[in-house]
């Protein structure tokens with residue numbers, strides 16, 4: 001992967017866990033477990049390739065509409081993931097940010113997130129996990145806080161400082177697995193100029209080789225940003 005133009009910030013819409021399990025006649029939750037197990041490897045390959053910020057879509061505001069048993073399992077997996085991953089984050093000097101409406105999560109998960117965000121806050125590389133996240137919800141949350149702060153007009157920069165991703169560069173590349181070609185309310189402001197890469201691979205099967213294909217594809221894009 002040498003000499004490629006590497007994106008600074010890559011977002012992953014980790015889709016297809018349910019279908020991965022279904023293909024194996026297993027319950028959907030088995031797919032979520034495999035999906036969670038796949039995160040560490042992909043994230044470390046990203047940082048190894050020189051990406052500075054990795055954003056992961058783990059649970060959307062819309063995902064609350066799934067059966068309670070599935071939602072509970074995903075929350076449990078997120079909790080276990082963070083418990084186990086904190087050491088790795090510290091060892092590899094990666095800062096954790098969780099984007100989304102965190103106070104709505106269970107108290108134990110919320111407190112764990114705050115603890116890990118705090119223990120990693122000095123690091124430069126960033127892992128940004130979207131949990132109970134929706135792009136529209138994030139923008140409204142920012143607007144409501146701006147109004148509360150008495151603002152009546154703001155610049156783009158000031159607005160961005162009210163988003164969960166405050167201080168992070170915009171998303172250069174979105175990778176969505178499982179063949180769906182939509183972004184499902186994922187960082188809509190931050191990805192205004194992102195390149196969009198879709199692969200048929202289901203998230204539990206997404207690996208270093210898949211990442212390399214996405215990065216090679218990205219390196220060929222001609223990013224004009226409206227110019228000629």
Ligand code: IPE
Pocket residue numbers: 014015016017018019020058059060063074178
């Ligand atoms: C993505 O996999 C994980 C979450 C949305 C939490 P899905 O659960 O959406 O898997 P499919 O799309 O049903 O295959």
Ligand code: IPE
Pocket residue numbers: 013014015016057058059060062063180182184
């Ligand atoms: C998007 O996947 C959300 C996450 C990956 C967490 P979904 O499976 O929820 O999205 P839709 O329903 O296909 O748009």
Ligand code: MG
Pocket residue numbers: 015016017
């Ligand atoms: Mg899905």
